Amino acid sequence: MHLVPTQEEVVALLRKTGGLRDGHFEDPDGRHVSEYLQVALSMRHYDVAKILSVGLSRQVRAHSDLRAIIPELSVVAPATGGLPVAYGVSEALRARQVYWAERQNQNEPLRFRQYLDIQPGEKVLLVDDIFRTGHRMAELKQLVESQGGEVVAMAVVVYQPAPNARSFGDLPFYYLARLDETYRDPGSCEQCRRGVPVEKVWA
Numbered sequence: 001m002h003l004v005p006t007q008e009e010v011v012a013l014l015r016k017t018g019g020l021r022d023g024h025f026e027d028p029d030g031r032h033v034s035e036y037l038q039v040a041l042s043m044r045h046y047d048v049a050k051i052l053s054v055g056l057s058r059q060v061r062a063h064s065d066l067r068a069i070i071p072e073l074s075v076v077a078p079a080t081g082g083l084p085v086a087y088g089v090s091e092a093l094r095a096r097q098v099y100w101a102e103r104q105n106q107n108e109p110l111r112f113r114q115y116l117d118i119q120p121g122e123k124v125l126l127v128d129d130i131f132r133t134g135h136r137m138a139e140l141k142q143l144v145e146s147q148g149g150e151v152v153a154m155a156v157v158v159y160q161p162a163p164n165a166r167s168f169g170d171l172p173f174y175y176l177a178r179l180d181e182t183y184r185d186p187g188s189c190e191q192c193r194r195g196v197p198v199e200k201v202w203a
């Protein structure tokens, strides 16, 4: 295993630990896919979590501007799925602190816990397990900035961009593997045509 695991090493690790599964799946939008990615299943295992988060931290550290501000860096996750990654990256970097945003209810905006106050000019690294549409990351970035923080980079384990994925311009963006998923309507799905039973997935 390389210090920063390669795309092939990451994919093999995800497959071995159930984070990447082959099959015939239907996502909540009704589209069919032949692979299902759920990095949290792989992050159950401490050794895997360690390899992935240390790899990601090395990418961040390789950027000289970011390396210089690590002692004051806050590592912030947009949801609980990003937490093991955020803690692993923070530990490897020896960053200042880790926290996360959440929603009280599905249709409410992201927020931080009460009394969690961002310092003016606080440097923030956004971290998550998967990047798909980037909508949640965009909302988190806006939340951090609205409270006076400065988002300096973004890091995720797997980049699986949806067709409508958000762009964050020049913001440094790190990922260990890129997986492009081919979404199909049930009408044009090869596995449906062959009568392979479909499994619904939550997210």
Ligand SMILES: [Zn+2]
Pocket: 024, 032, 186, 189, 190, 191, 192, 193, 198
């Ligand atoms: Zn199908």
